[in-house]
Amino acid sequence: xxxxxxxxLYVVLLALLGLGTAAALTLSAFxxxxxFFYSPSDLGARPPGDRSVRIGGLVAEGSITKxxxxxxxxxxxxxxxxxxxxRYTGILPDLFREGQGVVAEGxxxxxxxxxxxxxxxxxxxxxxxxxxxxALKRAGQFKPEVPGKxxxxxxxxxxxxxxxxxxxx
Amino acid sequence: MxxxxxxxxxxxxxxxxxxLRLAAVVxxxxxxxxxxxxxxxxxxxxxxxxxxxQQGDTVRIMYIHVPAAWMSLxxxxxxxxxxxxxxxWRHPLAEVYARAAAxxxxxxxxVCLATGSLWGEPMWGTWWVWDARLTSVLILFFLYLGYxxxxxxxxxxxxGNRAGCILLLVGAVNVPIIKFSVDWWNTLHxxxxxxRMGGPTIHADMLWPLLALAIAFKAYFxxxxxxxxxxxxxxxxxxxxxxxxxxxxxx
Numbered sequence: 001x002x003x004x005x006x007x008x009l010y011v012v013l014l015a016l017l018g019l020g021t022a023a024a025l026t027l028s029a030f031x032x033x034x035x036f037f038y039s040p041s042d043l044g045a046r047p048p049g050d051r052s053v054r055i056g057g058l059v060a061e062g063s064i065t066k067x068x069x070x071x072x073x074x075x076x077x078x079x080x081x082x083x084x085x086x087r088y089t090g091i092l093p094d095l096f097r098e099g100q101g102v103v104a105e106g107x108x109x110x111x112x113x114x115x116x117x118x119x120x121x122x123x124x125x126x127x128x129x130x131x132x133x134x135a136l137k138r139a140g141q142f143k144p145e146v147p148g149k150x151x152x153x154x155x156x157x158x159x160x161x162x163x164x165x166x167x168x169x
Numbered sequence: 170m171x172x173x174x175x176x177x178x179x180x181x182x183x184x185x186x187x188x189l190r191l192a193a194v195v196x197x198x199x200x201x202x203x204x205x206x207x208x209x210x211x212x213x214x215x216x217x218x219x220x221x222x223q224q225g226d227t228v229r230i231m232y233i234h235v236p237a238a239w240m241s242l243x244x245x246x247x248x249x250x251x252x253x254x255x256x257x258w259r260h261p262l263a264e265v266y267a268r269a270a271a272x273x274x275x276x277x278x279x280v281c282l283a284t285g286s287l288w289g290e291p292m293w294g295t296w297w298v299w300d301a302r303l304t305s306v307l308i309l310f311f312l313y314l315g316y317x318x319x320x321x322x323x324x325x326x327x328x329g330n331r332a333g334c335i336l337l338l339v340g341a342v343n344v345p346i347i348k349f350s351v352d353w354w355n356t357l358h359x360x361x362x363x364x365r366m367g368g369p370t371i372h373a374d375m376l377w378p379l380l381a382l383a384i385a386f387k388a389y390f391x392x393x394x395x396x397x398x399x400x401x402x403x404x405x406x407x408x409x410x411x412x413x414x415x416x417x418x419x420x
Contacts, residue, residue, distance in 0.1 A: 008256060009257045012257055012338065015338070016341070023342045036301065036354070036356050038355070092294075093293060095292055095294075120298070121294055122359065123223055123359055124360075125361060126362070127221050127228060127362060128371075148355030149355065
């Protein structure tokens with residue numbers, strides 16, 4: 001014989017279980033819409049065409065060049081398996097530098113250059129005093145973390161190389 | 170047997186008179202820890218701790234933002250547990266707790282959102298983005314406001330409390346979403362630095378002042394929520410006495 005308290009307990013537990021399952025199914029179905037940015041690999045795996053998208057990755061070392069107009073910056077965003085050249089005209093955030101996480105919103109041009117409308121800096125979860133960072137850098141143990149992960153599975157290595165080469169032209 | 174002692178313990182805890190006696194002991198301690206924690210923790214965090222290698226002194230916003238964010242999740246989770254206790258076991262103290270904690274939780278969430286925005290502008294280059302972390306915390310803020318509006322929206326307080334408890338339990342789905350949003354989806358917000366697999370990624374010189382302020386926030390919450398619960402219990406007592414007097418006068 002079930003007491004009323006026990007019955008209420010089971011009703012609450014069942015309702016929470018159902019709600020949790022529904023939420024999990026909904027969120028996993030809408031993953032593509034919930035992610036804030038895609039990885040450079042995703043541009044190769046599923047070209048966005050004329051749609052405006054955000055891409056996130058690290059600013060590749062040695063890739064930043066200022067154009068003659070003084071306002072336009074060209075740099076490369078990499079997730080270590082694919083790299084996209086990005087062109088942006090405007091003021092960059094203070095944290096913007098080589099090896100820094102970055103999120104750029106814009107369109108991929110037919111020439112393979114991503115023309116950004118907005119560039120945001122993204123920092124990783126590591127916090128440390130400057131001396132500690134310097135010591136790590138000297139020891140060669142300082143590795144900036146690549147922001148996020150690819151949304152689409154990149155099928156084969158050959159595919160990735162193809163994506164990189166076409167985008168780099 | 171085991172169940173009986175458990176039920177007895179729950180009833181003891183839920184006994185308002187017993188709670189008031191316990192609260193009278195705990196409250197001054199919590200208030201004292203909060204004052205000391207805030208003075209020492211703020212000095213430690215804002216003056217004595219090192220700047221960050223990439224964020225410089227702006228990182229000091231973290232010492233307010235992160236404890237407020239932790240409290241926003243802790244308070245909501247505790248209110249959801251109280252809601253389950255209220256719905257299943259009908260303990261009156263559970264509802265009193267949820268009502269007393271709600272404005273505090275909403276306040277912590279607002280502090281978290283405001284400091285996050287102030288931090289995002291200089292570091293990310295934007296006050297706000299609709300990424301999974303920021304959006305789910307904004308939903309948490311609306312859940313608090315919705316709960317506070319709902320419990321007072323009925324003439325019969327029993328019905329208001331019942332509806333509020335159901336809202337709290339439904340909204341509890343949002344708690345793991347907030348916590349894991351930065352792992353499940355690509356977000357502008359960075360992943361967790363303290364409560365994560367593999368230990369904290371924050372240097373000890375910055376972690377300790379952060380934990381000191383986290384204790385101060387928690388002690389502040391305990392002190393204030395106890396005061397609010399006592400006030401609510403006293404108000405109920407006054408109302409019960411008034412009703413008794415009125416019925417006596419009518420006889």
